[in-house]
Amino acid sequence: MKNGLRTRREAADLSQGELAEAVGVTRQTINAIERERYDPSLELAFKLAAHFDCRVEDLFDPELDADLTA
């Protein structure tokens, strides 16, 4: 899933390890999400959004069909 995690993490001057520590996962999980190789659970998505004080949809773009988002 497309996401802006790397951009927000770097803007916050956080390493992958520090972000992983903050949200309770491994550094590899953060790396996999940033590389769009792993879609996080709802719980982790909400944790990440809360950490960056934004909405989940500001962080993740599921690229839904237009008729689904209408």
Added chain:
Amino acid sequence: MTQVQRSPTPRLSRQRRYRRLLFGSIGAGVLASLALRFLDYPVLGEAVYWLGIVAALVVWRGTDVALFDERDRSLERRASQLTMTVAAVVLVLGASAARLGATLGLFEVSPFLSGALYGYVGLFGLFALCYLWVRART
């Protein structure tokens, strides 16, 4: 962009250490057990094997640090699905070939091969039981 190398955070470094301990205990136990069996100390080898297993269980259950996260579980789930798919293909093709070969008198199915195929059947039986148990609890 240059990544700044920082020291690992406390939870992550503990997690890494405990995971190494967990897998290391099992690996060391198995290797030491094989070595002792090779040196003709089978009982001692079995004891060391169990020592490794118990040490791994102690590490796994004894720490407050989560050793595996959701991506680890997702990887395990996908690997398990792949394993079952491969096992299903092997069972379907292997069992059919064994039956046909025996019926047509082309070859005799060895007890080893027969046991392996029944082992696969048992694996799928166990899978069905686990599936029903998980479904009942979900």
